[in-house]
Amino acid sequence: MSEYTREEILKLIEENGGPEGLDLSGRDLSFIDLSREAIKAELEKAREGASDQTPAWCRELTRGINLEGANLEGAILLIANLQRADLCFVKLQKADLVRTNLEGACLGLANLQEADLWGANLQEASLVSANFQRANLVKANLQRANLMNANLQGTDLGLANLEGASLVDANLQRADLVGANLQGTDLGLANLEGASLVGANLQGADLIGANLRRANLKGAALQGAIAGQNTIWPEGFEVPEGVVMQE
Numbered sequence: 001m002s003e004y005t006r007e008e009i010l011k012l013i014e015e016n017g018g019p020e021g022l023d024l025s026g027r028d029l030s031f032i033d034l035s036r037e038a039i040k041a042e043l044e045k046a047r048e049g050a051s052d053q054t055p056a057w058c059r060e061l062t063r064g065i066n067l068e069g070a071n072l073e074g075a076i077l078l079i080a081n082l083q084r085a086d087l088c089f090v091k092l093q094k095a096d097l098v099r100t101n102l103e104g105a106c107l108g109l110a111n112l113q114e115a116d117l118w119g120a121n122l123q124e125a126s127l128v129s130a131n132f133q134r135a136n137l138v139k140a141n142l143q144r145a146n147l148m149n150a151n152l153q154g155t156d157l158g159l160a161n162l163e164g165a166s167l168v169d170a171n172l173q174r175a176d177l178v179g180a181n182l183q184g185t186d187l188g189l190a191n192l193e194g195a196s197l198v199g200a201n202l203q204g205a206d207l208i209g210a211n212l213r214r215a216n217l218k219g220a221a222l223q224g225a226i227a228g229q230n231t232i233w234p235e236g237f238e239v240p241e242g243v244v245m246q247e
Contacts, residue, residue, distance in 0.1 A: 104123070146166045148166050
């Protein structure tokens with residue numbers, strides 16, 4: 001269980017003058033509930049007095065917890081609830097985020113190198129320019145997530161659900177996408193050089209400008225995928241008839 005209660009985390013943020021630089025590295029925050037609903041309830045309690053100011057631990061726009069710029073490197077967030085949390089610029093290298101709920105969370109420019117996100121819920125999360133190098137995202141739910149310009153080099157995304165996600169200009173070099181669901185995913189200009197897409201579902205995916213040089217597409221479903229003259233296919237790969245080629 002978590003070393004801290006929710007109330008203690010909020011107090012730490014206040015005492016720090018805000019979340020930036022707050023050091024929670026290596027801390028065990030397993031099962032902690034810092035979801036938007038929990039934070040909204042804390043906000044209502046805080047406003048029972050005369051003050052109507054928004055506390056430093058609450059993000060005004062989303063009413064979720066504000067952890068922007070905090071240090072959570074190596075922290076244990078096993079099955080924690082961080083729904084709609086602001087985790088932009090957060091350090092989460094080697095953190096344990098197994099089955100953590102990050103639905104709708106903001107992780108823009110966050111560092112998640114070598115983090116364990118097995119089975120994590122990242123539906124509709126904002127992950128723009130986040131660093132996931134060598135992270136474990138096996139069976140993670142990334143439906144409709146925004147991964148534009150994210151760094152996913154060497155990341156394990158086996159059996160992950162990326163349906164409808166945006167991976168525009170993302171770096172997926174040597175990523176493992178075996179059996180991943182990429183149906184309707186926007187992979188425009190994405191770098192998939194050397195990636196393994198064995199048995200992946202790419203139906204309806206946008207591959208315009210994508211680099212698939214040396215990628216393994218064995219058994220991948222490409223019906224309805226959209227490609228262009230600037231799509232780079234593996235050497236010797238015969239593009240299936242079901243792929244829609246645009247001028």
